[in-house]
Amino acid sequence: MKKLLILILFPIQMMAQDLPGSVKFWNNLQAHCGKSYEGEIVAGGREGDGFTGEKLVMHVRSCEEKTIRVPFFVGEDKSRTWVFTMTDEKLIRLKHDHRLEDGSEDEVTQYGGLNPNTGLANVQFFPADQQTADLLPYASNNVWWVTLNDESFSYNLRRVGSNTVFSVKFDLTKEVSTPSAPWGF
Secondary structure, three states, rough: HHHHHHHHHHHHHHHHHHHHHHHHHHHHHHHOOOOOEEEEEOOOOOOOOOOOOOOEEEEEOOOOEEEEEEEEEOEEEEEEEEEEEEEOOEEEEEEEEEOOOOOOEOOOOOOOEEEEOOEEEEEEEEEEOOOHHHHHHHHHOOOEEEOOOOOEEEEEEOOOOOOOOOEEEEEEEEOEEEEEEEOOO
């Protein structure tokens, strides 16, 4: 009888352990839905870049079954939202939704990439997709990655073949007040 019980439980335990990294990452990000966090530039910031010296806040605003929207506020600028979409293949797509103050789409918007595999529970990579290359040829070598653990969330950009790098890290141990809605919402 004990052997039979072990055989029945073993497949259940294996299924839980076989959850793809992308799904674990997704579930971890969804756990922050409705919360806001302050961040700081940890790489690539420079005076006059529009980010340095500004208050940086992310808000995990909307968590649907296949879409998570995370506005990224830079001071009073509410134009940026990171949009994560889960595909049927359990791959995550990252797009940058840029809006003008009147809510209409910016001329440069919806760029990003699809992770090439399910990745890890604490990091997902997004090489630039064809839409990005068509919209912004200089960004065709972009690779974005996002890290997530119990203490921090980081958004990162590297333009392969150049010195371009940008990284902002948010402290997930301290919630902050949520800004008003981003432009377009």
